[in-house]
Amino acid sequence: MPGNDEANVIWFVGAGPGDPELITVKGRALLDTADVLVYAGSLVNPALVESSPAAEKVDSWDRKLDEMVALMIDRARRGKRVVRLHSGDPAIYGSIVEQIAELEKAGLSVAIVPGVSSAFAAAAALGTEFTPKGVSDTLIITRPAGKTLEKDYITELSQVPATMAFFLGSEHFADITAKLSCPRDTPAVVIYHASWPDQKIVRGTVADIAGKAQSAGITRSALLIVGYAVLGTASDYMRSHLYS
Secondary structure, eight states: OOOSOOSSEEEEEEOBSSOGGGSOHHHHHHHHHOSEEEEOTTTSOHHHHHTOOOSEEEEOTTOOHHHHHHHHHHHHHTTOOEEEEESBOTTTTOOHHHHHHHHHHTTOEEEEEOOOOHHHHHHHHHTSOSOOTTTOSOEEEEOOOBTTBSOOOHHHHTTSSSEEEEOSOTTOHHHHHHHOOSOTTSEEEEEESTTSTTOEEEEEETTTHHHHHHHTTOOSSEEEEESGGGGGGGSOOOOOGGGO
């Protein structure tokens, strides 16, 4: 359990993919002892936020960076334990570097507690791994171009025989699949809210997965996984040398 003697430390904690029980033990301990909880309200399971006894809870949704950082600095300087709760793992599209830079300018330190990424919750939901021997030795995590990204490298990256996981692309599945270099019959899966009670899995191929996801009403909070690894035991995997 984290100690109580840190001075001027802001804790960045990965909340996990959605299931409240998929937060780490250390992350849970920090939620239990936080004085101030700053959380990504649009992404973190409300049950996890509600389970924290923190005296002050602040939803960071639609707040400007400067406003959010100023709040954390103010509370830390008052001697409060501040926990910044991010969905999944903060290292993947968490936009934490820009927050950390401002906190360090103010003389504060940052400690990061990793979390379970939604990509790995998706693999669990599919009952598979992303790197079965003989199928895929590489996992590529990327995102499509959009409002906050001018150019992506989906076409180039998809020339590699790998499993591809697409974040931040629920509104762009058709654009993503149109850019893919792999064959159109390559297996593809969309997982909505991996590990949440309303989890939904839609299976298809590069050719039809965008349409199937749209027909299923999936327009947000979903991952697109492309590659033969999503077939699990139905893929042409080889036995690992580890178990030979």
